[in-house]
Amino acid sequence: MGRDFELAARCRADLRIEVAADDPAGLVAGPPPDPNAEAIRVSSEIHRVLGRSLHLRHLDAGSCNACDWELSALLNPMYDVRRLGIDFVASPRHADGVVVTGSVTRNLETAVHRTVEAIPEPRIVIAVGACAASGGIVGESYASAGGVDRVLPVDVYIPGCPPRPEAIIFGILLALGRLDARHPRVG
Numbered sequence: 001m002g003r004d005f006e007l008a009a010r011c012r013a014d015l016r017i018e019v020a021a022d023d024p025a026g027l028v029a030g031p032p033p034d035p036n037a038e039a040i041r042v043s044s045e046i047h048r049v050l051g052r053s054l055h056l057r058h059l060d061a062g063s064c065n066a067c068d069w070e071l072s073a074l075l076n077p078m079y080d081v082r083r084l085g086i087d088f089v090a091s092p093r094h095a096d097g098v099v100v101t102g103s104v105t106r107n108l109e110t111a112v113h114r115t116v117e118a119i120p121e122p123r124i125v126i127a128v129g130a131c132a133a134s135g136g137i138v139g140e141s142y143a144s145a146g147g148v149d150r151v152l153p154v155d156v157y158i159p160g161c162p163p164r165p166e167a168i169i170f171g172i173l174l175a176l177g178r179l180d181a182r183h184p185r186v187g
């Protein structure tokens with residue numbers, strides 16, 4: 001636990017961290033980031049990559065709901081991601097990507113596939129929280145497929161149980177970079 005929120009990674013292996021011998025709890029942290037500077041950076045990056053706002057579909061594939069609450073916090077007056085150009089939509093056909101919470105329960109496996117297939121290409125898939133990233137405390141069983149990458153390719157993994165809103169915003173920004181690499185804009 002610490003102040004750092006730039007935790008998301010494009011590869012699950014990159015989520016492993018080294019613990020410093022002189023700071024085993026990881027309590028030593030730098031100054032907190034300037035929220036206004038971060039907001040401007042995120043907003044300009046979204047418009048640079050997409051030329052418009054970023055629309056995401058949230059899919060709860062089997063979470064305990066804590067990750068979903070942190071996602072909901074992105075829309076409250078504190079984080080207000082709509083001012084950055086990020087919004088959540090009801091239909092995957094209106095979305096640029098999907099954010100998945102929870103390990104994928106067997107009953108929702110088909111729904112996860114259909115939701116992602118309904119999103120036009122290029123699309124991004126973001127796994128939010130430890131359960132979505134690896135199966136978490138639920139793991140893999142007769143009732144759970146495990147992490148999201150067990151059923152479809154994942155672009156960005158956001159660790160945490162649950163991840164804090166800043167970490168989710170950082171992960172979305174990281175996923176935008178992946179979208180940019182697939183379809184670079186000209187000019």
Ligand code: SF4
Nearest residue numbers: 063066129130131161
């Ligand atoms: S990662 Fe933690 S908070 Fe998120 S769904 Fe799993 S158990 Fe719940």
